[in-house]
Amino acid sequence: MKTFRTICLAAVAALALGGGAQAADISFSGNLAGANDVLSFNFNVASTSTVTLRSYSYAGGTNAAGTVVTRGGFDPILALYDAGGIRIASQDDGSGVPADAVTGAGYDVNFSQSIAAGIYTVLLTAYSNFCGTTLSGGCQGGGSFTDATGNPRDSHFAFDILNVATATQTGGGTGSGGSTPVPEPMSLALFGTGLLGLGLIRRRREADAG
CATH class of the missing domain: 2.60.120.380 (Jelly Rolls)
Structure with a gap:
């Protein structure tokens, strides 16, 4: 899970830096x-x-x-x-x-x-x-x-x-x-993947806390 979270955060950061x-x-x-x-x-x-x-x-x-x-x-x-x-x-x-x-x-x-x-x-x-x-x-x-x-x-x-x-x-x-x-399609895809991943992490944490 940590690895996936790192990938998602990296994708969001790359888009934020304007590389796309x-x-x-x-x-x-x-x-x-x-x-x-x-x-x-x-x-x-x-x-x-x-x-x-x-x-x-x-x-x-x-x-x-x-x-x-x-x-x-x-x-x-x-x-x-x-x-x-x-x-x-x-x-x-x-x-x-x-x-x-x-x-x-x-x-x-x-x-x-x-x-x-x-x-x-x-x-x-x-x-x-x-x-x-x-x-x-x-x-x-x-x-x-x-x-x-x-x-x-x-x-x-x-x-x-x-x-x-x-x-x-x-x-x-x-x-x-x-x-x-606008950002390139690949950058948008990375951004979407990052947001999805962060959402899954949050749901996992909420489930563990429950």
């Missing part, structure tokens, strides 16, 4: 408040993982949530910062993105890289509002709802943060999305 959080694909959408507005998102990576940051602002498409996004949004730029606020990557036009049906240009971002466990911040802005090498340094301005070829755009965006533990929009514009994934 699964990676998730998280979608955001909304609008910039103005051409120099800066959208900011924080995300957490539980272990070294290949994270993808993908916009559907310019050419539209279907995001990770299965939502069809219309074309016509602004030309986005992203900057990725580590927990210390140091820029570790940036991207203007991503490779492999579809061309806009009207302009023929592929100006969405599509960034993918293996990064270590930790908390990160990603900024999304309209071309050509480039952000600095440190998070505290801010962005230079010069954003526009007209793309590099002179075509008018609007303020809407859709942005995916893929293969992370959690992600939230922390500033800028309007928007919705983000979530905290």
